[in-house]
Amino acid sequence: MNFTIAFIAIIMMYKRLGIFSYLKYTIGQYLPMVLIPGIALLIFCVITLYYEPETKLTKSELISFYGSFLAFVGAFCLGYFIYKRNEKNRFDEKIAKCKLLLNVLETTDQVMLRVSRYHFKPAFINYDPNWINYYYEYEALVKRADIDLKHTLSLHFNTVDKMNVAMADKDYELAGRIFEDYVWRENYSVKRYNSLEAKMCLISASHMYEYGYRKARMSWLDDPKVKKTVAEYSKAYYPIVETYIWNIMMKKNIRFMDNPDLDIEITDWLLKNDEFKKIAKFPDDKRIVCKIVHECFLMIGRKSERLSYCWSEFTVK
Known part of the structure; x- marks a missing residue:
């Protein structure tokens, strides 16, 4: 009884940590390299044993078959390996863009906080204008459009633009109030994501996808x-x-x-x-x-x- 309870507890813990998802992903990566050659061998055996049972294979025919089969396995595995490597490279590129977007968010957040709390007075807050393209790479990575996340990100960069307008007029007090009002409203936001959750979504995509865990992060309100x-x-x-x-x-x-x-x-x-x-x-x-x-x-x-x-x-x- 105790062993059963312990076993169930271990299973639930592994499931919660996403280990089963990782194992499923890993096995799925390499299963075709075993499955396809196995099916080819099975078809040959079925044809030989059931459709032509009277025909006896000679030694030269068997050697020829083994050679052809090994050539097929080698060609298939090489092609599949190249395909998976290219797929991984594509994923790595998307993950890199997600990390770039996350870095843009965190960098602008730090500067806005310094302007608001620590009387930092830069000429303006610089950020990568290609952030929207990085967001589209996130969409491609999670394989779904997320208009709510896009809206939250747009609000963040609109706030940066408002602060830049205030700082262009040397009104750093107004710039600080703009940021404080933004943070205050985000704490009450009923949008699917607030600014913190937007970062968590990008962190999840940037890191969990590296380990084969492909489930997109759920909003707290969902x-x-x-x-x-x-x-x-x-x-x-x-x-x-x-x-x-x-x-x-x-x-x-x-x-x-x-x-x-x-x-x-x-x-x-x-x-x-x-x-x-x-x-x-x-x-x-x-x-x-x-x-x-x-x-x-x-x-x-x-x-x-x-x-x-x-x-x-x-x-x-």
């Missing part, structure tokens, strides 16, 4: 446990969020409200509750609470009898 938490809490807190917004509009005596940062305001309000503090143990976890608030907004648009919602705009019915 995690089944997070989705379950968001669904449960949004259902429970929908009436509370709706009442909160209603009270604001009644207090201000307005029938229309356009407040793009209202989700952040309500998120901070909910985080004063101990129940939500358990969810948001780290700064990035605020995204989960903000996602709950955002889902409540969508529910207001579908279900509320006194409010309507569309694109950050609330209207009294």
Whole structure:
């Protein structure tokens, strides 16, 4: 019994570490070099033994067959080896481009942080304008387009451009505020990826693909446990969020409200509750609470009898 439990635990640990995926990938790389010659040999044996059982092979015929078979195996294995080597070179090129994009992100992040926190005053923040081509190499590597990741990367470089405009006017204080506002909003982002997750995606592609692990990284907000938490809490807190917004509009005596940062305001309000503090143990976890608030907004648009919602705009019915 103990042995069975230990065996299952080892299997689960290996699966979690991705070792099975690596073994599957490695075996798949070399299986054709055994499988194809084996099939060729099997076909020869079937033809010889079942279709021409009366025919006896002479020694010279067997030697001729062995020579032809060895020539076939050698030619096939050499061709397959060249094909896999070229494929690996193509993968290596894509991985190198992913690492270049990751380096551009990290380098610009460091400079932006120095401008904001340490009074660093460069003439401008330089970055590789070919970053979009590096991103397309990432798409080719993971074999799927990821518009959400592309949008997150675009937002990062747009922030760099805004800071460069401010620094061109020698307004380094404004440049610092632009970066601080960017970081602050990323902590509440309900996009599939924020700036940190974008880097994690590139790190995953850059390193895990080198070891044959071909599964693209999942967004935190796409995690089944997070989705379950968001669904449960949004259902429970929908009436509370709706009442909160209603009270604001009644207090201000307005029938229309356009407040793009209202989700952040309500998120901070909910985080004063101990129940939500358990969810948001780290700064990035605020995204989960903000996602709950955002889902409540969508529910207001579908279900509320006194409010309507569309694109950050609330209207009294």
